[in-house]
Amino acid sequence: MRRRFLFTLIALTGCGRTSDSQSWFPLEAGHRWTYTVTTRSGADTSERESLTLRTLGSATLVLDDQPAWQRRSDSGVNYWLRADDAGIVRVASKSDMQADPVADAPGRFVLKAPFVVGTQWQAPTTAYLLMRTAEYPREIKHSHPNIPMTYEIEAVSEVVRTPAGSFSPCLRVRGSATVKIFVDAITGYRDQPLTTLEWYCRGVGLVKLERSEPSTSPMLVGGSRTLELESWQ
Known part of the structure; x- marks a missing residue:
């Protein structure tokens, strides 16, 4: 489930003829991205x-029966996405167990155009890391x-340094949500x-991701997860 969460977040491509050198996420077949993923749960x-x-x-x-760009994770999950003037939309997914x-709900944007500061959209998520300390099931995602x-797109010309190198210009996108939980x-x-x-x-695509689900209660365990690009082609 941890790997499926990661690729739900990073399966970002679309169906359309965009030059790899200009795309915020390359579309064509033959690309590969390897990430180092660090997950922290609680304090230790x-x-x-x-x-x-x-x-x-x-x-x-x-x-x-329509074309879509396909991506596959090494955890055995496939994603289909499309792109047009409105942006990049994820349309379906399938694990090897399915x-x-x-199908995804219509209009599930991954990146919404125009790619400028201030562009906003909504997409569903869940609490992937947040867990209860004394109840079963512990994972908040079940409820x-x-x-x-x-x-929201917060920046369009950032410089990002990762183990794979330094990249620019980069979009920075912030996702914010709250979940009301009975403690x-x-x-x-x-x-x-x-x-x-x-x-x-x-020209490269996703190079870094940070997920934060802090706990404000002793009855809950929070967590964080970071992806950093190690290599790509």
Whole structure:
């Protein structure tokens, strides 16, 4: 589930003829991105792993018999996305445990045009890292599977340094949401913040991602996750 979360966030491409050298995320088949992923849970636990994403090119999506650009993660999840003047939209996904692709809700933007400071959109998320300390199931995502997150392009010319090198210009996109959780009979409900920062660099795509789900209660364990680009082609 950890890897599926990651590729839900980074499966960003569309169906359209955009030059790789100018695209905020390359579209054509044959590209590969490898990320180092660091996950922290609570104050003490930290894990690192490597994840790879590949572009497979355009193919007909069986759900509507229309072309879509396909991506595949090394965890066995495929995504189909399209792009037009409105932006980049994810239209379907399928894990190796599913027989057929599952359609996304219409209008699920990954990046919304125009790619300028101030552009906003919404897309569903969930609490991937936040967990209860004393109840089962511990994961908040089971009780809150669809949380609306508002995204906004905050910058369009940032310089981002990663283990794979220094990249510019880059879009910086912030996603912000809150989830109202019943903590206990004394505290009642609390709003827990969920934040995502994503950097997309021209000609390369996603180079860095930071997810933060802090806890404001002793009855909840918060967490964070960071992706950094290690290599790409």
